[in-house]
Amino acid sequence: MDKIDCAVIGAGAVGLAIAREMAMAGREVIILEAENAFGTHTSARNSEVMHAGIYYSTGSLKARFCVAGRKLLYQYCAERGINHKRIGKVVVACDESQLAGLHKYKKQAELNGVDDLRLLSREEVNALEPEVIAVAGFLSPSTGVIDSHGLMLSYLGDAENHGATLVLNSPVTGGHISDDGIVLDIGGAEPMQLACRTVINAAGHGAPAVARLIKGIPAETIPNSYYAIGHYYTLTGKAPFTRLVYPVARQDWLGVHVTVDLGGRCKFGPDFSWRDSLDYRFDESREALFYEAIRRYFPGLKDGTLQPGYTGMRPRITGEGQEAVDFVIHGRRDHGVPNLVNLFGIESPGLTSSMAIAAYVHELLAA
Ligand SMILES: Cc1cc2nc3c(=O)[nH]c(=O)nc-3n(C[C@H](O)[C@H](O)[C@H](O)COP(=O)(O)OP(=O)(O)OC[C@H]3O[C@@H](n4cnc5c(N)ncnc54)[C@H](O)[C@@H]3O)c2cc1C
Numbered sequence: 001m002d003k004i005d006c007a008v009i010g011a012g013a014v015g016l017a018i019a020r021e022m023a024m025a026g027r028e029v030i031i032l033e034a035e036n037a038f039g040t041h042t043s044a045r046n047s048e049v050m051h052a053g054i055y056y057s058t059g060s061l062k063a064r065f066c067v068a069g070r071k072l073l074y075q076y077c078a079e080r081g082i083n084h085k086r087i088g089k090v091v092v093a094c095d096e097s098q099l100a101g102l103h104k105y106k107k108q109a110e111l112n113g114v115d116d117l118r119l120l121s122r123e124e125v126n127a128l129e130p131e132v133i134a135v136a137g138f139l140s141p142s143t144g145v146i147d148s149h150g151l152m153l154s155y156l157g158d159a160e161n162h163g164a165t166l167v168l169n170s171p172v173t174g175g176h177i178s179d180d181g182i183v184l185d186i187g188g189a190e191p192m193q194l195a196c197r198t199v200i201n202a203a204g205h206g207a208p209a210v211a212r213l214i215k216g217i218p219a220e221t222i223p224n225s226y227y228a229i230g231h232y233y234t235l236t237g238k239a240p241f242t243r244l245v246y247p248v249a250r251q252d253w254l255g256v257h258v259t260v261d262l263g264g265r266c267k268f269g270p271d272f273s274w275r276d277s278l279d280y281r282f283d284e285s286r287e288a289l290f291y292e293a294i295r296r297y298f299p300g301l302k303d304g305t306l307q308p309g310y311t312g313m314r315p316r317i318t319g320e321g322q323e324a325v326d327f328v329i330h331g332r333r334d335h336g337v338p339n340l341v342n343l344f345g346i347e348s349p350g351l352t353s354s355m356a357i358a359a360y361v362h363e364l365l366a367a
Helices: 013-024 061-080 096-111 122-128 148-161 204-213 284-295 350-366
Strands: 002-009 029-032 089-093 118-121 136-140 144-146 165-167 172-178 181-186 192-201 226-235 244-247 258-260 266-268 273-275 306-316 328-330 340-344
Touching (some): 002 013, 002 181, 013 029, 013 350, 061 144, 061 350, 089 096, 118 122, 144 148, 148 165, 148 350, 172 204, 192 204, 192 350, 204 306, 204 340, 226 284, 284 306, 328 350, 340 350
Parallel strands (some): 002 192, 089 244, 192 340
Antiparallel strands (some): 089 136, 181 192, 226 306, 244 258, 258 266, 328 340
């Protein structure tokens, strides 16, 4: 049986950031990816926003890693020439009923260490974004946009330059805990077994299933998988905004917000609905909902200007009617297995947090 020091399961932004961290720390790393390319799931189907860290509960991993990860990411992008822009974001209250929500966000952001927000009056919102109708807002200057593929390519490049290997078409199909590590069963064209000293399960949507396939991980530590889809519509023509525009959230998502991408194009979304499985099909019946939600803050939106864009699926570990939870990152203390880390529920702001998550996983394994 082949042996390896450290296997990372999943080549999305988080898996690649972890592989980079481990390889740069001198570990021998293999990255096992089920698909025929890296970063084809959640890491390729998101808003590509570097979040400031506004919304997450005080002391949560999401709050900590978003704020720390965003700072690391800006520095890394500058060093490596990864395409990004500190474009800024305006969070708006569309009417008086949303003012309390707006102030709650600002307070939460400050508790999270986001110290650069500036409250805006109706006139100030209008001066920054003349197409937006709002009663008040705040500006988050440190929110930005990033080329997520360029970021993953750079993570992979760093990892490979430090000896890591990416193996595609290699789904983990089973495994067990042995006396001297973790044995993984790997499928694909030439199925094999690999004896690993350390395993990091960063399989995104597939992480709970992978954990369940490895015999010896206590079942009660493995959450269920749920699938919450988000649709994006693109706007034809020139972007009417220069910054990201987020209305105060309705329900458990951030409203139908505006992202201006690195090419200056405008997209709206994601919305939120449940699916039974990993199913990226675009449901065009959402269109009327989008027009209605967007016109609450952008009344100038013309009929016929929204085009179906793409979808992404949140890798949820709590289902309908349950609260969304924090990132779940389990080490030995949680599941009792040495040299194994499971990452569950790494939804937004996972991209922003990727370098901070990688540093945390490294520390967890070293402890
Ligand atoms: C709609 C949406 C919008 C978002 N917007 C933002 C944003 O603007 N900013 C932000 O910071 N975050 C955002 N996020 C969150 C961010 O995209 C994710 O947190 C991040 O991409 C997760 O990366 P990952 O590597 O954990 O997962 P993934 O990118 O899904 O990678 C997991 C990999 O594991 C592989 N895999 C699965 N099973 C197996 C197996 N058995 N064997 C081997 N490989 C396997 C998959 O093929 C996949 O390549 C958004 C998420 C969604 C859904």
